[in-house]
Structures are given as structure tokens and as C-alpha cells.
Amino acid sequence: MDRESFWTEDPSELLRVGDGFRLDDVDPHATPGFDGDKADGKRALAVGAAILAEQQELLYANSRGGDDERRILLVLQALDTAGKGGIVKHVMGAVDPQGVALTAFKKPTDEELAHDFLWRVEKVVPDAGMIGVFDRSHYEDVLIGRVRQLAPADEIERRYGAINEFEAQLAASGTTIIKVMLHISADEQKERLQERLDRPDKHWKFNPGDIDERLLRPKYMEAFQIAFDRTTAPDAPWYVVPADHKWYARLVVQHLLIQALEAMDLDWPPADFDIAAEKARLAAS
Amino acid sequence: MDRESFWTEDPSELLRVGDGFRLDDVDPHATPGFDGDKADGKRALAVGAAILAEQQELLYANSRGGDDERRILLVLQALDTAGKGGIVKHVMGAVDPQGVALTAFKKPTDEELAHDFLWRVEKVVPDAGMIGVFDRSHYEDVLIGRVRQLAPADEIERRYGAINEFEAQLAASGTTIIKVMLHISADEQKERLQERLDRPDKHWKFNPGDIDERLLRPKYMEAFQIAFDRTTAPDAPWYVVPADHKWYARLVVQHLLIQALEAMDLDWPPADFDIAAEKARLAAS
Numbered sequence: 235m236d237r238e239s240f241w242t243e244d245p246s247e248l249l250r251v252g253d254g255f256r257l258d259d260v261d262p263h264a265t266p267g268f269d270g271d272k273a274d275g276k277r278a279l280a281v282g283a284a285i286l287a288e289q290q291e292l293l294y295a296n297s298r299g300g301d302d303e304r305r306i307l308l309v310l311q312a313l314d315t316a317g318k319g320g321i322v323k324h325v326m327g328a329v330d331p332q333g334v335a336l337t338a339f340k341k342p343t344d345e346e347l348a349h350d351f352l353w354r355v356e357k358v359v360p361d362a363g364m365i366g367v368f369d370r371s372h373y374e375d376v377l378i379g380r381v382r383q384l385a386p387a388d389e390i391e392r393r394y395g396a397i398n399e400f401e402a403q404l405a406a407s408g409t410t411i412i413k414v415m416l417h418i419s420a421d422e423q424k425e426r427l428q429e430r431l432d433r434p435d436k437h438w439k440f441n442p443g444d445i446d447e448r449l450l451r452p453k454y455m456e457a458f459q460i461a462f463d464r465t466t467a468p469d470a471p472w473y474v475v476p477a478d479h480k481w482y483a484r485l486v487v488q489h490l491l492i493q494a495l496e497a498m499d500l501d502w503p504p505a506d507f508d509i510a511a512e513k514a515r516l517a518a519s
Numbered sequence: 520m521d522r523e524s525f526w527t528e529d530p531s532e533l534l535r536v537g538d539g540f541r542l543d544d545v546d547p548h549a550t551p552g553f554d555g556d557k558a559d560g561k562r563a564l565a566v567g568a569a570i571l572a573e574q575q576e577l578l579y580a581n582s583r584g585g586d587d588e589r590r591i592l593l594v595l596q597a598l599d600t601a602g603k604g605g606i607v608k609h610v611m612g613a614v615d616p617q618g619v620a621l622t623a624f625k626k627p628t629d630e631e632l633a634h635d636f637l638w639r640v641e642k643v644v645p646d647a648g649m650i651g652v653f654d655r656s657h658y659e660d661v662l663i664g665r666v667r668q669l670a671p672a673d674e675i676e677r678r679y680g681a682i683n684e685f686e687a688q689l690a691a692s693g694t695t696i697i698k699v700m701l702h703i704s705a706d707e708q709k710e711r712l713q714e715r716l717d718r719p720d721k722h723w724k725f726n727p728g729d730i731d732e733r734l735l736r737p738k739y740m741e742a743f744q745i746a747f748d749r750t751t752a753p754d755a756p757w758y759v760v761p762a763d764h765k766w767y768a769r770l771v772v773q774h775l776l777i778q779a780l781e782a783m784d785l786d787w788p789p790a791d792f793d794i795a796a797e798k799a800r801l802a803a804s
Contacts, residue, residue, distance in 0.1 A: 295723040295724075296723075298723050298724075299722060299723025299724075300723070319617060322615070322616055322617050323615045323616065323617065326616050327612070327615060327616055330607070330608045330612060331607055331608065331611050331612055331616060331619060331621050332604060332607050332608065332621065332623065332654075334616060336616050336617065338617065369617075424801065424804070427801050428798075428801060431794055431797055431798050431801065434787055434789075434790075435787045437584060437787065437788070437789070437790040437794075438580040438581075438583050438584025438585070438787065438788050439580075439583075439584075440790070440792070440797070441792075442792050442797055442800075445797065445800050445801055445804055448804050449804055502719055502720045502722065502723065503722070503723050504719075504722070505719075505722040505725070507725070507726075507727050509716055509722075512716055512725070512727055512730065513713075513716050515727075515730050516709065516712050516713060516716065516730055519709070519730055519733050519734055
């Protein structure tokens with residue numbers, strides 16, 4: 235974290251789901267590992283953006299110029315208004331679009347429902363050199379799927395194991411998996427929904443169903459806790475990120491990506507052609 | 520162009536392929552419609568970036584909050600090093616990633632080759648509310664396809680008509696099509712290839728095949744001219760953008776997108792729910 239000198243402690247250590255983790259214990263309003271305010275947070279995000287963009291280019295370069303199979307998958311899950319969209323816009327938006335593969339998972343289509351729940355997910359896992367981002371994901375099938383009983387109980391139970399197997403395969407094939415739950419308080423969510431109702435330029439972001447979902451908050455928190463208990467793995471960790479402060483959540487997700495990339499110890503790939511020969515050909519052309 | 524006050528003349532008028540257009544007449548080093556230098560161009564790009572981002576959000580909002588079917592497809596074609604990647608990074612990179620669908624077309628796979636040349640293209644046309652960007656496109660099949668005789672002559676001939684039909688359908692279903700050829704001079708290309716050979720951090724961008732292609736430049740120019748002659752349509756215009764100055768080409772493409780969006784006369788979509796009722800439900804939640 236030498237270059238992200240604004241952290242007082244590594245947030246990945248502070249926020250990673252470990253043994254005995256209780257979602258109830260997390261304060262959505264806290265900013266663990268960061269001492270500053272919103273203005274400090276925004277400045278830090280700009281510093282991190284340059285580091286992330288540089289690391290992303292190295293990742294991409296190694297998949298193209300070399301045979302590096304590594305890639306990243308960032309999974310974003312959250313209640314409505316928690317800020318998934320803002321992460322995509324402000325964290326991923328600082329990265330060359332050519333290196334990012336974003337998938338926003340909507341309510342499954344009839345065709346998707348006719349297949350196993352992982353069918354639509356397997357089709358869009360990131361290629362080598364890419365940062366894949368899932369805005370919602372296969373976890374919907376054990377979150378809203380569980381809360382609203384969209385599948386039989388034994389099918390929901392089966393899915394946790396299927397997810398673990400799927401993610402283990404992804405990890406084995408070179409994917410660094412980062413799973414994030416953006417954790418927003420009920421009060422902050424109320425304010426954000428209120429803003430969407432108050433402002434004509436935000437109406438399009440509001441859906442009456444958001445309030446129906448809000449009323450199910452306790453059941454969602456339970457479903458998240460079960461998902462953490464059942465699908466946390468060394469190669470597929472969960473991070474619960476306090477998200478009442480948008481700037482903090484963005485900074486954390488940016489850090490998780492930077493950390494994953496720096497751990498790859500990337501450098502420019504060597505030329506896989508004869509440089510002198512190509513220079514001669516170019517000169518003659 | 521009120522807000523893009525840096526143009527002296529509308530570059531879309533100056534660069535659009537019209538009757539009697541000759542590619543040979545275009546100077547890749549010129550900057551039609553713009554009087555300033557590189558620094559001026561970069562400042563202008565930052566001004567335009569804010570306009571483009573705002574317009575893109577309106578387009579996206581109308582597809583989500585309303586039932587607006589409109590969308591944009593930007594097609595980028597060029598010789599190697601002409602700057603397609605830079606357009607994606609610097610023009611599209613200023614837009615919320617959630618509203619951009621980028622497809623980079625590579626050498627067709629065996630599966631793709633087993634289908635009609637439009638098969639892989641039809642699968643990735645942009646959804647409503649999106650700006651789709653094709654980095655290379657179905658035009659490869661009448662450019663490299665023609666130059667390297669990758670298909671029989673009569674099949675190549677057939678494709679121009681098939682493209683026109685395909686694009687007419689896209690336009691009829693609400694797609695504003697913008698087709699751009701980035702036009703780089705042979706000298707400038709040589710310099711850029713030289714840089715990729717000189718700099719270790721650029722080696723990954725170099726491919727010996729780029730020099731083979733470079734040697735075929737006259738044939739490519741001919742194939743482009745034929746493509747312009749055969750596939751220019753009022754709803755699917757071509758623009759030939761001088762690209763020796765990267766900053767100029769980026770500014771033009773940004774302008775073409777802004778112009779297309781402003782022509783839609785977008786505003787925030789009205790609420791499709793009862794605002795007062797939802798406020799009451801939220802207050803009670």
C-alpha cells in the first residue's frame with residue numbers, strides 16, 4: 235500500500251469476512267482504515283485511479299503480448315441504492331474501457347430460467363487480461379431467490395455448493411475473485427430513495443418495487459449472512475464494505491482491485507518477435 | 520454546437536462522405552473545423568466530455584425510465600496504429616461504463632467462420648439506451664476480406680448489399696449509426712510503429728503482421744473507397760476523420776456522438792409511478 239498512503243490500516247484485512255463474522259456487527263456508517271473526510275476521500279480516489287489504470291494496462295498487456303491467463307472478477311452485491319452503479323461509474327470509469335467487461339444481471343429471462351442458474355453467468359466470465367465486473371451476479375439466486383422463495387428450498391441449498399465449485403474452477407484457471415457486499419443502513423437507504431422521489435432527474439432510478447424490497451430488509455440480511463457463511467473461501471473472499479459514505483465504499487473497492495493487481499507483480503511483457511529484424515522491415519517499408 | 524464553441528465549422532459536414540467523395544483527396548494531417556493546437560484540442564475534449572456524459576445519461580435514463588428504444592452505434596475502422604484504441608480510452612472513457620457496450624472484433628473464430636459474416640455482429644448490436652462501439656466491425660469482411668481474398672469475389676460483392684440491409688434495419692429500429700474511418704498517413708503510421716518497436720512498454724502492441732498489412736496500404740485504400748461508395752446511406756453515413764493528430768480525431772468522434780445525442784432532444788423521462796403515493800409508502804417504511 236506504499237502508493238496508497240492514505241490508508242491507516244489495510245481495509246481488506248479489516249473488511250474481509252472471516253470465521254465468526256456477523257453482519258449485524260458491521261456499522262454501515264464507519265470508514266475503517268481511513269481517517270479523513272469526504273474531500274480527503276475524493277482526493278485519495280484520484281490518486282488511486284492513476285495506480286489502478288496503470289496496473290490494469292499491465293494486466294491487459296500481459297494477456298496480449300504474453301500468454302498470461304490471469305484476470306479479475308469483481309462481484310458487486312447490495313440492497314437498492316447502496317451504490318453499485320457509483321462504483322462502476324467512479325472506480326471502473328477511471329480504467330480503459332477496453333480492459334473492463336461489465337455485466338449487469340437483470341431479472342432472468344424465460345430462456346435463462348429454463349437453464350441452471352449458473353448458465354447465464356458462465357457465458358460472461360472475464361477473459362484473460364480483463365477485469366470483469368458483475369453488477370449483481372449468481373448470488374441473486376441465493377439472495378432474492380431465498381427471500382422470495384423463487385426456487386424450492388432444496389434447490390436453494392444446492393446452489394451454495396454449486397457456487398463454491400464454480401468459483402473454485404474460476405480461481406484455478408487464473409481468476410482473482412473479489413466479492414463485495416456494499417452495506418447500507420436502513421436510514422441512509424431511506425434518504426436515497428427520498429431523493430429519487432424528490433428530484434425529477436432521479437425519477438428514472440426509482441422503482442416502486444424498491445420499497446417492497448426495503449420492507450424485506452431483515453430477510454435479506456439473513457440471506458446475506460448465510461451466503462457469507464456458505465460461500466467464503468480463501469480464493470473467493472467476501473468483503474463487507476460500509477457504504478453509507480459513497481466515497482468510502484468507492485475507495486475500498488478501488489483498493490481491493492489495486493491490491494489484487496499488485497499481488498500479480500506485473501511488468502511489461504517481453505517482445506515475442508525479433509526487434510532488430512522488425513525495425514529493418516519497418517525501415518524498408 | 521452552441522456548447523462546443525471551439526468548432527469554427529461543423530466537422531460532421533466537412534468530413535461526411537458524400538457524392539463524389541475521393542479518399543485520395545483527404546489530408547490525414549489536417550484539422551478541418553478546428554483552428555487551435557494540441558493543447559487547445561485537449562481542453563476542448565474536456566469540455567466535450569462533460570456534455571457527452573450528460574447526454575449519455577439522458578439516453579440511458581429514457582430507456583430505463585421510459586420506453587425509448589433509441590440507441591447509438593459507433594463503428595470504428597482504420598489501419599493499424601490509427602488510434603481506435605485511443606478513441607475508446609479517451610472519448611468513451613469519459614462516459615459512464617454502464618451506458619457503453621464495447622465490442623472488439625478479432626480474427627473470426629472457426630465457429631464464426633461457419634456462419635454468415637453478420638452472425639457474430641447481430642449478436643452484439645446495442646440495446647436501447649446504450650452507446651454501442653465496434654472496434655473493427657462487419658466492415659473487416661469487405662476490407663481485409665477483399666484485400667486478402669478471404670472469401671470468393673462474388674461473396675465479397677454480396678456483402679455490400681447485406682451490410683446495407685442490416686444497417687437499414689438497425690436504423691429503422693431506433694439506432695443512430697455513425698461510421699468512422701480514422702485516416703492516418705503512411706509516414707505517421709511509420710512513426711507510430713517505430714515507437715512500438717523502440718519502447719519496451721509498447722512492444723506488446725506490436726505485431727509483425729502490422730508491417731505486412733502496411734505493405735498493402737494501396738489495396739486497403741481502394742477497399743475503403745469501394746466500401747464508402749457502396750455502403751454510404753443517409754441513415755448510415757461514413758465520416759473520414761484525419762487522424763495524424765490523435766487529439767483532433769478524438770475531438771471529432773466526440774462531436775459526432777454529441778451531435779447524434781443532441782439531435783434526439785432528450786429530457787428526463789417523467790415518472791411512471793404515483794409520486795405522492797410512493798412518498799407515503801417510503802415514509803411508512
